[in-house]
Amino acid sequence: MSLKDRVADATSTGERPPEQQPATDLAVGDPARQWLQRRETYFVDALPRHVDRSHFMAVAHALMPKLKDCNPASIHTALLACARFGLEPDGRQAAIIPYKKVATFQVMYEGYIDLMYRHPRVDSVHFGWVREKDQWDYTPTEPSPRDFFHKPRVDLTDEERGRVILAYAFAWIDGRRSQVIILNRQHAEAIRDKYSNAYKKAEREGTKDSPWHTDFDAMWAKSAVRRLVKVVPTSTELADLIQADDDADDGHPAPAVIRGTVVARDDDGPSAEHQPSGTTWPTATQPGEGRRTDGAAEGGETP
Known part of the structure; x- marks a missing residue:
């Protein structure tokens, strides 16, 4: 019996056909997700074309409860920075961190590695930690790859292997191994003290909320991988990512200019830097739907 006949039969006998359940919209009742x-x-x-659109947006939706008190314009800017570089804000490739109601784009060390892999000459990129009880040796006068050796104690847990003493990173380029970047804790602290404006500001204000305060090891790892950028083939995209990372450390939610995208304003309000701290969720138009009220064309590139 066909579906049409079964429905007609159920109706004639007084039975009601099963009701179709409405599709659940995760954004219903949630202004941030809407x-x-x-x-x-x-x-x-x-x-970028290689990034799965659905998965990126699923990660973004999962992040919204954490950002619900942030300025919507800063969320737009930070998410757009993630999208431009093809990095998911999952806490591994990149993160969007709320600082005083401003959502801030933060690239992680795996994000740098991902962009390095996109260069056709880069065969592989490796990052690792050396712990106290691991076997390792570094002799810079030896030719590559005999200059560096690391064998973790796989029979022990990380805790049993002892504390971390070194972070290191290297790449294989055109079949040859690059220079090995080695960073101990003291080197990482020196980089933090010299270059991180966010760390210095958090120290002055006593907030202790910079990434160097909240996740020292992640910043240690990123510092090692960032130094590797100097010895691998570079691209405009990788240079832009470094600038975005520096902008975030200087207190900007995302780079002032991301090539080919609009990042400076929310649709219905001023830039994230000048918008009031209160959270409102404006009705957003889609790209190309007319012009903004300030007279600037939708889709225009920020100078």
């Missing part, structure tokens, strides 16, 4: 859902086109259009 806002993100309306803006989806902005982010998926900025993604």
Whole structure:
């Protein structure tokens, strides 16, 4: 019996056919997710082709409860930075961290590695930790790859292997291994003290909330991988990522200019830097739907 006949038969006998359950919209009753859902086109259009659009947006939606008190314009800017570089804000490749109601783009060391892999000459990139009881040796006068050796104690847990004493990173380029970047804790602290404006500001204000305060090991790892950038083939995209990382450390939610995308303003309000700290979720138009009220054309590139 066909589906049509079964429905007709059920109706004639007084039985009601089973009701179809309505599709559940995760954004219903959640202004932050509704806002993100309306803006989806902005982010998926900025993604590189190799990135799965659906998965990126699923990660972004999962992040919204954490950012619900942040300025919407700063969320837009930070998510657009993630999309432009093709890095998911999952805490591994990149993160979006709320600082005083401003959502801030933060690249992680795996994000740098991901962009290095995109260069056709780079065969592989490796990052690792050396612990106290590991077997290792570094003799810079030896030719590559005999200059560096590391054998972790796989029969022990990380705790049993002892504390971390070194971070290191290297790449294989055109079949040859690059220089090995080695960073001990003291070197990482020196980099932090000399270059991190966010750390210095958090120390002065007594907030202790910079990434160097909240996740020292992640910043230690990123410092090692960032130094590797100097010895691998570079691209415009990788240079832009370094600038974005520096901008975030200087207190900007995302780079002032991301090539080919609009990042400076929210649709219905001023830039994240000048918008009031209170959270409102404006109705967002899709790209190309007319012009903004300030007279600037939608989709224009920030100078």
